Amino acid sequence: MTKPYRIDNLQYANWSEKIFRQMREGGVDAVHVTIAYHENFRETVLNMEQWNRWFEQFPDLIFQGLTGADVRLARKTGRTAIFFGYQNPSPIEDDIGLVEIHHRLGARFMQLSYNNQSLLATGCYEAEDPGITRMGREVIAEMNRVGLVVDMSHSADRSTFEAMEISSRPIAITHANPHSWHPALRNKSDDLMKALAQSGGMMGFSVYPHHLKDKSDCTLESFCQMIADTANVMGIDHIGIGTDLCQDQPDSIVEWMRTGRWTKQMDYGEGSASDAGFPPMPNWFNDNRDFDNIEHGLRAVGLTDTDVGKVMGENWLRFYDENFEAAS
Amino acid sequence: MTKPYRIDNLQYANWSEKIFRQMREGGVDAVHVTIAYHENFRETVLNMEQWNRWFEQFPDLIFQGLTGADVRLARKTGRTAIFFGYQNPSPIEDDIGLVEIHHRLGARFMQLSYNNQSLLATGCYEAEDPGITRMGREVIAEMNRVGLVVDMSHSADRSTFEAMEISSRPIAITHANPHSWHPALRNKSDDLMKALAQSGGMMGFSVYPHHLKDKSDCTLESFCQMIADTANVMGIDHIGIGTDLCQDQPDSIVEWMRTGRWTKQMDYGEGSASDAGFPPMPNWFNDNRDFDNIEHGLRAVGLTDTDVGKVMGENWLRFYDENFEAAS
Numbered sequence A, B: 001m002t003k004p005y006r007i008d009n010l011q012y013a014n015w016s017e018k019i020f021r022q023m024r025e026g027g028v029d030a031v032h033v034t035i036a037y038h039e040n041f042r043e044t045v046l047n048m049e050q051w052n053r054w055f056e057q058f059p060d061l062i063f064q065g066l067t068g069a070d071v072r073l074a075r076k077t078g079r080t081a082i083f084f085g086y087q088n089p090s091p092i093e094d095d096i097g098l099v100e101i102h103h104r105l106g107a108r109f110m111q112l113s114y115n116n117q118s119l120l121a122t123g124c125y126e127a128e129d130p131g132i133t134r135m136g137r138e139v140i141a142e143m144n145r146v147g148l149v150v151d152m153s154h155s156a157d158r159s160t161f162e163a164m165e166i167s168s169r170p171i172a173i174t175h176a177n178p179h180s181w182h183p184a185l186r187n188k189s190d191d192l193m194k195a196l197a198q199s200g201g202m203m204g205f206s207v208y209p210h211h212l213k214d215k216s217d218c219t220l221e222s223f224c225q226m227i228a229d230t231a232n233v234m235g236i237d238h239i240g241i242g243t244d245l246c247q248d249q250p251d252s253i254v255e256w257m258r259t260g261r262w263t264k265q266m267d268y269g270e271g272s273a274s275d276a277g278f279p280p281m282p283n284w285f286n287d288n289r290d291f292d293n294i295e296h297g298l299r300a301v302g303l304t305d306t307d308v309g310k311v312m313g314e315n316w317l318r319f320y321d322e323n324f325e326a327a328s
Helices: A017-025 A041-057 A068-077 A097-105 A134-146 A157-166 A190-198 A220-234 A251-259 A288-300 A305-323 B017-025 B041-057 B068-077 B097-105 B134-146 B157-166 B190-198 B220-234 B251-259 B288-300 B305-323
Strands: A007-011 A030-036 A062-064 A080-086 A107-111 A149-151 A202-205 A239-241 B007-011 B030-036 B062-064 B080-086 B107-111 B149-151 B202-205 B239-241
Touching: A007 A202, A007 A239, A007 A305, A017 A080, A017 A288, A030 A041, A030 A068, A030 A305, A041 A062, A041 A080, A041 A097, A041 B041, A041 B097, A062 A068, A068 A080, A068 A305, A097 A107, A097 A134, A097 B041, A097 B097, A134 A149, A134 A157, A157 A190, A190 A202, A190 A220, A202 A220, A202 A305, A220 A239, A220 A288, A220 A305, A239 A305, A288 A305, B007 B202, B007 B239, B007 B305, B017 B080, B017 B288, B030 B041, B030 B068, B030 B305, B041 B062, B041 B080, B041 B097, B062 B068, B068 B080, B068 B305, B097 B107, B097 B134, B134 B149, B134 B157, B157 B190, B190 B202, B190 B220, B202 B220, B202 B305, B220 B239, B220 B288, B220 B305, B239 B305, B288 B305
Parallel strands: A007 A030, A030 A080, A062 A080, A080 A107, A107 A149, A202 A239, B007 B030, B030 B080, B062 B080, B080 B107, B107 B149, B202 B239
Antiparallel strands: none
C-alpha cells in the first residue's frame, strides 16, 4: 500500500531549521502555516519575505506550495510544501483588490474574522453576531473567484453559517474540534459541522490544549475516538488534521495573537489570568515527529487504513486540488 | 511564412479598452507596460490591482504575461500578453526582500535608476556618476536569481557599464536610440550599445519624439535606417522595439514622470519651459495600429523578412524565454 499523504492544515510555530527537519522526520508532505494574525498588508509581505529567505536557505527541506500538485511534488522530492494562510483579514486591509494580490503571492486560506468583529464577519468572542457584512459578501465572491479559501475557525456561528451559504465554493474550519466533546467557545456544534460537510467543506482537528477535552491531559485515545465519532457526524471525507501547533513560541506571541493592536488591556482569550501563556502540549503530540502517534491512535479506535489515510492528509489534498485555483 | 511575433517592450499609455482593442488591431502579441515611475511598494500594488481589474474586464483582449510561453499563448488565443515593469527601483523601497515579491507578482523589468541617483545606481541627469552602489550590487544579484531583468534606459553611462559587468544575466535598455543618430542625453553611445550586445543584452528603439532625430518631424525612413545602421553596430539579434508610447496621457503625467516627489520645483526633463508637455508623435506612429508602418519601413531600407521578424519581436521573445525565470 502507498503511504497516504500527510498534511497538517494549521501551524503557527516559531519556525527554524530544527522544525523544518522535524517536518521531514515526521513525513509531513505539506503544512498550512499562519503568516498573519493582525498584520497589515506590508507586514504580511515582510513575513512572506522571511519565508522566502527560508525557502532559499533550506531548499532540500521546504518549498512554497501553491497547488495540490505541489504536495505530490513534495512527496516525490522528499520535502515539505508550505502553504500560506491568514487567521484574520487584516492583510487585505480595506481593499478588495488585495485578495487577488495575496492569492498571487501564495495565500490559500484566510479567516474572515479572528475572535473580534472584522470588516467582513463576526468573531467568536463578540456578544452579538450580525452575520456577514456588505464588504464580507464582496470579499467572499472575490475569494471564490481567485481560489482563496474562506476559513471560519475563529468566527461566530451565524457568520459561519452565512459564509457557507454565500460562498459558491466549499469553506474550511482549519483548526477546531467538536463542541460536544469539549465545550470551548472555539469548538463547533454538530449542526455547524454537518452543514460544513454538506457544503463540501473541511474541518481540521486541533491539538491546541484549550480545544481538547481535559486540555493538556487529553489522552490520545480520547482525541482519536473524538475523530472517529466526528466521522459519524460529518462523514469520513470532510475531516483532517489542523494541529494549531505553536511550537517554540514565547508567551509574548500568544499575547500578540489575542490582543494585536485592538486593545491596550490584556485579553486572555481561551486562557485566564492564572493561565495566560501557551498551555503545555499533550504528551503524545509535541512536534511534527508525532504524527505517527495520531495515525496509530486512529487505527486503535478502529479506523480502516483507507479512512486513516483520508484523515491524515488525503482529504485535505483533494480539497487543495479543488479549491486553490481560479474558478473556471 | 509564419507571421513573426510582434512585441512592444515599453509603453506607458493611459490604458483603456480603446487602447487594448488597438493592440489587437495592430497584431501586438505582447507589451511591456510601465506600472511604476516613483510609486512605492503599496502604490505599485495599487497599479497592479488596476491591471487585475482590466484583465478581469477584458479577458478576450489581454492577460498578464509571466514567461515567453505567454507570448505564444497570446498569439494562439488572439490576445495581447501584458508584462509589468518599473522605470525606477522605488517599488522595492529600501528592502531587497521585495525583489522576489515583485517577481512573484509579475514584474519582469526594473530600471535601477530614473534620471536621478537612486539607492542602486545613478540616473542620466546627475552631474556625477559614482557607479553601482553597495545595495545596487546586492539587488542586481537578487534580480539575477529570481529572473527580474535589469533595465538601464534612464541610467548614467558608468552605472550602465558597471551593471553589465556585475550582472550575471543579460541586461536591457528597453527604450532608447543611438546617440550618434540623435544626441539626446537619454540616447546611448556606440560603445555602450556594443558592450550591451556582447553581454547578451537587448536594446529597444523608442519612438518618443525627444529620442528621435528631428523629433516629431522624424521620418519613418530615418527611423528605420537608424535601426538598420544599429544592426551593423550591435548585431541583428540584440535589437527590438520599445516605443515608449505614452498615448492619451495628460501633460500632468509627464510632470509626474519628471518630478515625482523628489522636487518642489518644475523639472522639464527632455522638454523645456516652452515645450513642457508630451511632444506630438511622428505621423507614422500614433498608436498600436501603426506597427505595420515600422515593419514596412524596415523592409524598405533593405532588411530581410527574417531580420524584420527579429526586430519586430522575435529577439525580445528569445530574451523573455531566457531571462524571466529563476536562474538554474
